[in-house]
Every structure is written in C-alpha cells, then in structure tokens.
Amino acid sequence: MDIAVIGAGAMGSAIAMRLVENGAKVLTYLEGRSATTIDRAKSAGMEVVGLDAIAGAGLILSIVPPAAAIGVAEQIAAAVRRRGTKTTFMDCNAISPQTMVQVASIFASDCGVVLDGSIIGGPPKPGQKGPKLYVSGDAANSSAMLAERGLQVRRIDGPIGAASALKMCYAGINKGVTGLGTAMLLAAIRSGADEALKRELQESLPDLDAKFVQGIPDMYPKAYRWVAEMEEISDFLGEDDPAALIFKGMAGLYRKMADDREDGGVLAGQLDKLNNGG
Amino acid sequence: MDIAVIGAGAMGSAIAMRLVENGAKVLTYLEGRSATTIDRAKSAGMEVVGLDAIAGAGLILSIVPPAAAIGVAEQIAAAVRRRGTKTTFMDCNAISPQTMVQVASIFASDCGVVLDGSIIGGPPKPGQKGPKLYVSGDAANSSAMLAERGLQVRRIDGPIGAASALKMCYAGINKGVTGLGTAMLLAAIRSGADEALKRELQESLPDLDAKFVQGIPDMYPKAYRWVAEMEEISDFLGEDDPAALIFKGMAGLYRKMADDREDGGVLAGQLDKLNNGG
Incomplete structure (x- = not known):
C-alpha cells in the first residue's frame, strides 16, 4: 500500500525518507512549491505525483505548518471526493484539538477515516529512533503500517483531539x-x-x-x-x-x-x- | 549595632534567627500582628520593641509580602524622621525595580541610606548555608555586617533596582x-x-x-x-x-x-x- 506525505519540509521529508528506507513507496504533491522543496523531496526518495494519485494512497499524512493544516485537509478531501474512493487521512500537525475536530469534519466519513496524529521530537536522523508519532482515534490500528516501516508510533487511548x-x-x-x-x-x-x-x-x-x-x-x-x-x-x-x-x-x-x-x-x-x- | 527586621514571617523570622545565632541583637515591631507571629518572632530570638526603637537601629531590613513593602517604608521613614536620627534601610522584598525606586524616594536621604536587597532561596535552615541576599546600591558596603553574622550576602555592582x-x-x-x-x-x-x-x-x-x-x-x-x-x-x-x-x-x-x-x-x-x- 502506498503512503502519501503532504509537506516536504524538514520534518515531512525526513519522515518520508525513514519510510522509504523501510520499504514504503511514498508519494507527495508539490504543485507551486519551490525548487529547494522539490529537490528535498526527491532526495528523500519521495515520488512527486498529482492530487488524484495522492487521493488513491492508502494512508495520507499531513505534515505542514499549523496555519496550512485546514487548507491541506480541504484540498485532499476534494480530491478524494472527485476520485470517489476512500482512504485514511492522518493530520500530524501542531494544531489544537478544536482545529483537529474541524479537520475531521472537512475530511468526513464519506472520504474514509481521519486520525489525529502529533509529532514530538525533531526530524528522524540516521541511526536514531527519531521523533514519536502519537496517534489517537485509531480504533482500527491503521497506524501499525507506519510502525512496521520504521516510525516510532505510540497510540493514545483517546478520541480525535487527544493526540493534538x-x-x-x-x-x-x-x-x-x-x-x-x-x-x-x-x-x-x-x-x-x-x-x-x-x-x-x-x-x-x-x-x-x-x-x-x-x-x-x-x-x-x-x-x-x-x-x-x-x-x-x-x-x-x-x-x-x-x-x-x-x-x-x-x-x-x-x-x-x-x-x-x-x-x-x-x-x-x-x-x-x-x-x-x- | 542592633539590626531590626520588619516582618516575622517564615523568611523574616528565620533570617533573624540566623543573625541572633551569630551574635546579633535583632529587633522587630509587631503591632497588630497575630499571636502566632508574635510567638514565631520570640522563638527566633527577636526582641519586640516600639517603632522609635526600630528607628534607632543601625540597619533595618524589610522582609514582608511585596504588597506591604511601600507601607513598611512609609512607616519606618516617618519613625526615623520623628526621631531625627539616620539609619540604613534595606528593602529585601520581591518588588520591581520601579517599586524599589519608589521605596528609595520615600526613605529619602534625610533618613539615611537605602539599599536594594533581594532574597533568592528558601528561609535559612540549621546546618545549611541558606538563601542568598543580593544587595545593590551598597557603595559603603553596609551589608558586610550581615555577612559577618551568618548571612550569605552577594553584592551586585549596580544601582538601586539591580537587586530587585x-x-x-x-x-x-x-x-x-x-x-x-x-x-x-x-x-x-x-x-x-x-x-x-x-x-x-x-x-x-x-x-x-x-x-x-x-x-x-x-x-x-x-x-x-x-x-x-x-x-x-x-x-x-x-x-x-x-x-x-x-x-x-x-x-x-x-x-x-x-x-x-x-x-x-x-x-x-x-x-x-x-x-x-x-
């Protein structure tokens, strides 16, 4: 199953690289991004694709600055609805629980499943365990595939909002x-x-x-x-x-x-x- | 030379006790204070006297809650003026430099010398070095007598306000x-x-x-x-x-x-x- 990572900043690209090193295919969407960002994404082994291909990934991670979180959720939800399939969307951003609930309502059940993620620690570095990805609202343990691909995942027994x-x-x-x-x-x-x-x-x-x-x-x-x-x-x-x-x-x-x-x-x-x- | 300590709370009484243990005579003024406070002062070896005797002490320390600092300075300055002698007044309270400047203007040069003191650390305990008493504006090294009587004094090379x-x-x-x-x-x-x-x-x-x-x-x-x-x-x-x-x-x-x-x-x-x- 493909994983998409939206956001190829320091954190997004390093998380993607860790996943790629552990055998995942990682897609990203970089329309309108700088040459530096595109280079960073490619160095991390990310595959740059269109929004429709992103919408087709089994798991989509949003790793962007807090102010961009809502916009990404809207963009992905629209693409998923156009495509007519379902997926799992994990917002990993430093947003409040209230904003997370808003993200969840944008990416509603007709698009699939929303997970609340949050990252504590700096970007993964070679030879280090890297940051912890906390996940709440993950009844189906959809985050297990990230743990299997090299990320340190910790599930919180709580609803959407607890990880945020x-x-x-x-x-x-x-x-x-x-x-x-x-x-x-x-x-x-x-x-x-x-x-x-x-x-x-x-x-x-x-x-x-x-x-x-x-x-x-x-x-x-x-x-x-x-x-x-x-x-x-x-x-x-x-x-x-x-x-x-x-x-x-x-x-x-x-x-x-x-x-x-x-x-x-x-x-x-x-x-x-x-x-x-x- | 007698030392007066205004305020017989946890800090004031413990500082007084340390001074008494090291040979100082420590006066205090407790008009209107509770029986508990009076007991605490006496246990610490403080001698309860009237305002005129306080005004006659060579060094007066104010160790009270921040909100009481101005009131104490006014009360002491009035007593010193009534008596017509001069003394040294050290405000040791957790007040801002701006409030300290106000204290200094209340206790003006006709009353003697004002020092800016501040206490970092908890009340002195037996066998421990105890808190540090920082002092600024102390050109004449008037705080030396406190150091000689068991307090840990550190002078700051700065004007009134620096210790606060x-x-x-x-x-x-x-x-x-x-x-x-x-x-x-x-x-x-x-x-x-x-x-x-x-x-x-x-x-x-x-x-x-x-x-x-x-x-x-x-x-x-x-x-x-x-x-x-x-x-x-x-x-x-x-x-x-x-x-x-x-x-x-x-x-x-x-x-x-x-x-x-x-x-x-x-x-x-x-x-x-x-x-x-x-």
Whole structure:
C-alpha cells in the first residue's frame, strides 16, 4: 500500500525518507512549491505525483505548518471526493484539538477515516529512533503500517483531539520554558542584573541553565513559526483558562525574536554573549 | 549595632534567627500582628520593641509580602524622621525595580541610606548555608555586617533596582516554569492526554518532570502570594515588552490555584494523582 506525505519540509521529508528506507513507496504533491522543496523531496526518495494519485494512497499524512493544516485537509478531501474512493487521512500537525475536530469534519466519513496524529521530537536522523508519532482515534490500528516501516508510533487511548492536545501541552512546556528564559535573560540584560542572574542559574537551577544555553540559540531561526504555535496553544486553552494569556504573551515574545532576526539579531547577540560567558 | 527586621514571617523570622545565632541583637515591631507571629518572632530570638526603637537601629531590613513593602517604608521613614536620627534601610522584598525606586524616594536621604536587597532561596535552615541576599546600591558596603553574622550576602555592582531586577528575573523563570507545568498538566488532564504527557516528560524532559513533581505541590499553599509576585514581574517588564502578558497570565493561573485551595483542592488533587503515578 502506498503512503502519501503532504509537506516536504524538514520534518515531512525526513519522515518520508525513514519510510522509504523501510520499504514504503511514498508519494507527495508539490504543485507551486519551490525548487529547494522539490529537490528535498526527491532526495528523500519521495515520488512527486498529482492530487488524484495522492487521493488513491492508502494512508495520507499531513505534515505542514499549523496555519496550512485546514487548507491541506480541504484540498485532499476534494480530491478524494472527485476520485470517489476512500482512504485514511492522518493530520500530524501542531494544531489544537478544536482545529483537529474541524479537520475531521472537512475530511468526513464519506472520504474514509481521519486520525489525529502529533509529532514530538525533531526530524528522524540516521541511526536514531527519531521523533514519536502519537496517534489517537485509531480504533482500527491503521497506524501499525507506519510502525512496521520504521516510525516510532505510540497510540493514545483517546478520541480525535487527544493526540493534538498532547502536542499542545508538550510544546507549551518545552517552548514555554525557552520563552521564559529568553524573556527574563533579556530583562536582566536591560537591568544590569544579567551576570548575577546567570551565575545564580548556574548555581541553583543548572538544568534550566543548560536548557537555555542550548534551546535559546536553537529557537532564533524557528521563532517565526513558533508565533502561530503559541497562538494555537492559547486557543486550545480557551478564554476561560487564565493560562491562555501566558501563550498570547509567548506569541508576542517569539514575534519579537523573529523581528530581531530580520533586523540583524541584536537581541540574539546579547543573549549569546551572556550564555557564552560574557 | 542592633539590626531590626520588619516582618516575622517564615523568611523574616528565620533570617533573624540566623543573625541572633551569630551574635546579633535583632529587633522587630509587631503591632497588630497575630499571636502566632508574635510567638514565631520570640522563638527566633527577636526582641519586640516600639517603632522609635526600630528607628534607632543601625540597619533595618524589610522582609514582608511585596504588597506591604511601600507601607513598611512609609512607616519606618516617618519613625526615623520623628526621631531625627539616620539609619540604613534595606528593602529585601520581591518588588520591581520601579517599586524599589519608589521605596528609595520615600526613605529619602534625610533618613539615611537605602539599599536594594533581594532574597533568592528558601528561609535559612540549621546546618545549611541558606538563601542568598543580593544587595545593590551598597557603595559603603553596609551589608558586610550581615555577612559577618551568618548571612550569605552577594553584592551586585549596580544601582538601586539591580537587586530587585535580579529577583524579578529569577522568580519569573523559577515560578514561571512551575506555572507552565501546572497549566499544561491541568490542560492535559481535561483533554485525556495526561498519562501520555507524563510519560513523554519522563522520557524526554526528565529534569523538568522532576521539578514539577516537587515544585507543583510546594506551590499550592504559596499560590495566593505568588499572584502579587507575578503581577509585580509583569509591571517590571512593562507594557512595551510582550512578555509582560505572560506574567499577567501567570498571576491568573496562581489565582486559580489559590481559589482551588480554598475550595477544597480539586485541581491540586488531580495534579497530585498524575504526579504520583495515577
């Protein structure tokens, strides 16, 4: 059975390569994509096809930026309806459970089965187990074929939305901690308290200090993507949860870091200087 | 030279006891305080006196909840002015640099010298080095007498405000991380993703998981105090900093946890159950 992967970014192409290495035929659709993306897809062993062939795959994975998730679901659902066959569609994106329910309603039962997937960890690398693909709403164990083809799959005993919620919660902690460190180190730099703070962190919170030293520089090039992810987490928590505001603030912080990168990285330079010992 | 400590809470009384054990005479003023507080002060070896005697001490430490800091500065400044002598006043509270500048203007040069202090770490315990007392604006090294009497003092080479900024930044990270964990574990519980999240944290972020297991239950009885501290951090960051919003959200979250405690601790019970393995 063929597998289709929509999205040949860093994650999508690496997942596809892992599947190909384990004997799968992996299709993708790249209409309107850049030459770089097309090259990346081909290097990963993906076969570039039209939408009708995608609709004919037994399992379709959507691995795209959160803001593109709904559009992909609409495009695939339309292609499946035109073709008149059924398939299984797994949204693997960092979207809220509410957005996932929307995806499921777009890809309704006349198109086949929808699964809620979410990916925790970085893209697969040679010799490493790679990220975990969490799946919920998978009563028929359709994800088994991915596990058989080299992916680390973990089924959650829960409905559509549970895997998305897991991703929101994990990202809220992981990227939230990086955001807290970024915000407070910048404030300490502004206030002349940076060296004392750095020393105090090294002494009393060494694990967090180590996470900042690695995680803050890793964040700069991703900050623009994390803005939408933080807004998605805020929506997930909902207006009744005071913590929703925390992630509105995180979105603003990451927007500031994305702008800083475009403007030459002045703030990033200050953070790096402090983290590398002044 | 006598030392006065205003505030005989857990921190103030333990700091006083450490000073007394190291040969200092420690005065305090407890007008209108509860019998419990008066007992605590006496057990710590503090000598309960009137405001005029406090004003005559060579060094006065203010160790009170953030919301009380301004009131204490006003009360002490008035007593010092009535007495017509000068002293040194160190505000050790978790207040923003802006509030610290306000304290300094209340306790103006006609009253003596103001120092900016901040305490990082829990109250001193027998056999342990205890918290660090950071001090800025201390050109004359007036804090040396505290170091000689058993406190761990660290001077910051910066003006009034630098020690307060350090405390804001450190608390923002330390209590912010606890807040992120609390918010996301509660969201995971609501969404049926709690067991998967707990396992994922144990596997990929074990240091943070350990911090949550210890830090979240420690927080419940302090949550009501942390509300004001988070608001103070938000004010410190200021409206131009998008991260100010993060701490408005944190204040709301800790208010929720404080309310939960008053209402019987339903949320706390859910968190404990998850952290203790279901």
